[in-house]
Amino acid sequence: MISDTPQEAAFRQKARDFLAQHAPAHTATASPAAADTTQASHTAQAEVAHMDACRAWQRTLYDNGWAGLTWPREFGGQGGPAWQQIIFNEELAHYGTSAGFLGSTIGMVGPALMAHGTPDQQQRHLPPLLRGDIVWCQLFSEPEAGSDLANLRTQAVLDGDEWVVNGQKVWNSSAHLSDWGILLVRTAPDAPKHKGITFLLVDMKTPGIEPRPLRQITGAAHFNEVFLNDVRIPKENVVGAVNGGWAPARTVLANESMVIGGSSARFDSCANLIALAQKHSQNTLPRIRQGLAQCYIREKLLTWMGNRVQQDIRQGRRPSVDGSALKVFWSESRRDKGQLAVSILGAKSVATAAREAIVVAPATEADAVAPPDTEADEEIALWQTEMLNRFWASIGGGTDEVHRNNMAERALGLPRDLRVDKDKPWRETSRGM
Ligand SMILES: Cc1cc2nc3c(=O)[nH]c(=O)nc-3n(C[C@H](O)[C@H](O)[C@H](O)COP(=O)(O)OP(=O)(O)OC[C@H]3O[C@@H](n4cnc5c(N)ncnc54)[C@H](O)[C@@H]3O)c2cc1C
Known part of the structure; x- marks a missing residue:
């Protein structure tokens, strides 16, 4: 057991007071079960109700100064040190209350935009993300690009001021309930696979986007296939550099495994x-x-x-x-x-x-x-x-x-896997187009 310094103990007491006042009302509705994205409800109405409950808890955190404890103040956070979030999470675990899927996406999209987004993107998207006003989904995996994500083939071609996107994504959690998505597309098929990917922000209401829920063995339909047909995305929605999308993607993935490994259900x-x-x-x-x-x-x-x-x-x-x-x-x-x-x-x-x-x-x-x-x-x-x-x-x-x-x-310092396709043009690799 780690003992608190006096400063940490005082913070813990403040967190306890806040939670005792607010968490019980949210425990039944925004239960932690869906924080791990697995226990989703079996009906469409129940899924929407659950997402609303998650938004309500996130809004309560935000309104009371407990959202984004380590985020910079300019983006709606509290600018605090990492230990504050750890202590708050420890106390929160006693209640079993969480912002569920919404909380996970805040933990993935937020750091990527903070590290790689333009000032305009940060101002526009970070505060509503943290307040829980806008729900985001991750449009990364494809039928032939999961562990080998850099093999993705959904294509984007620049037409004037817009990218035109065509392709298919899969396993996209809550895409059917989301307002915006982070999307990886191939923009330079002749470059090596990691160097021809661009990271885009996409409004899920854009014409040509069709999420199709996939029903799982549990009965829940938490995942989707998402089809993209001639989807037009403004070119200012690129995060990081064109063809440099692997860097923000890595930020998302690093935070994703931390969010998942750290979830408490x-x-x-x-x-x-x-x-x-x-x-x-x-x-x-x-x-x-x-x-x-x-x-x-x-x-x-x-x-x-x-x-x-x-x-x-x-x-x-x-x-x-x-x-x-x-x-x-x-x-x-x-x-x-x-x-x-x-x-x-x-x-x-x-x-x-x-x-x-x-x-x-x-x-x-x-x-x-x-x-x-x-x-x-x-x-x-x-x-x-x-x-x-x-x-x-x-x-x-x-x-x-x-x-x-x-x-x-x-x-263990063992040699890396052989990666024969690492430096070849993606188009020439066995699964290229
Ligand atoms: C709960 C959940 C939520 C998810 N949410 C999202 C989401 O919101 N958005 C999104 O884009 N994706 C999402 N995914 C998809 C997820 O990222 C992929 O399922 C994952 O990356 C694995 O890819 P795959 O399913 O294509 O399996 P594959 O990569 O095809 O792997 C198949 C098997 O081969 C093994 N394998 C692959 N490569 C290697 C290797 N180099 N060495 C040894 N073994 C290997 C794997 O371990 C696995 O056993 C989600 C998945 C889950 C389970």
Whole structure:
């Protein structure tokens, strides 16, 4: 446990006072479950209501001077040191309140605009982003460009004062609910793949943009395919240099894995699983006990690694634990917890899953049974969703394998992967056009 300096303790008390007054009213609606982008609601109305609740919590933070604690004051932030955000997050975790997806995008779009945007872009976009007035989505991944993002093929051609964009994106979280997007496009197909990409800001209402939600195994439709047909984007919406979009993209990606690795959701707590095992009289079974012990050990290790990183940040040092190590350890722990929950619930969870599937996509009218309505059913449905969803954290924000490559190179000093296409013109590479 890190002890506070007197200055930190005074700040913590202020945060506690604010949260005690404001957070409980938001806990039920803007729950943290969607902060990890996985537990989204099953109906379109519920998704919109959830997003509105996230906006409301962000607005409460902003109006009371708790949004953007480390952001410069000129962009609506508080200009404070990094330790203030750490302490505030620690206190907030007691309430389980969050701005959900909205909070994640603020943490990704904000730093990229601050580092690479023009003064006009910063003045126009940063304050409404921080207030939660405008929701942003990330239009990066494509069917053949995920881990190898620099292989993207959505094309933009300059026509007068506008870029004309054509192509397809995929896995774009909440794009169907977003007002603006950050978009990566290929503008120089003859340059090496990292050197022909441009970063654009796009109003999602521009003609030619069509988000198509993708329904997941959980029943939620959190992701989209986004089709772009002759979408015209003003040339002043370029962030950074034309063909220099990889730099702001890297800023977004670095912040994305921090946002994901640092998210705190109720399923992160091993105490929930212990309570579940006790409630269902599974806590005496050796197999379950071993699983719970593993879960407890991993949770403790994760906390200690997190504490080390926070200590480093508070004292202005470079974090001594590699970010990729933290992210992989966390995603593995999370996956194991989902698995253990279902072992505890046994056959009941499978029966509920089958019913959930019928409720979400009834094959016939007779199949359209009522959704779970008892408290017990809801509890099982929550854990079932977590189990079905348990791999998201191993993929979003960089897959576990890609983070293991990072660890091999950065932490262990092993040679880099061979990258034969690195310096070739993108058009000539096997997947070029
Ligand atoms: C919850 C969530 C939210 C997301 N939100 C967004 C979003 O808002 N916007 C957006 O643009 N994208 C989003 N994504 C997409 C995400 O960025 C990609 O899924 C991710 O980059 C992986 O790409 P891919 O799915 O194409 O898999 P691939 O890159 O095709 O990988 C397939 C498999 O190959 C492995 N692999 C790939 N390269 C290597 C390598 N060099 N070494 C070893 N193994 C390798 C991977 O680990 C994986 O197991 C989201 C994903 C998730 C899960």
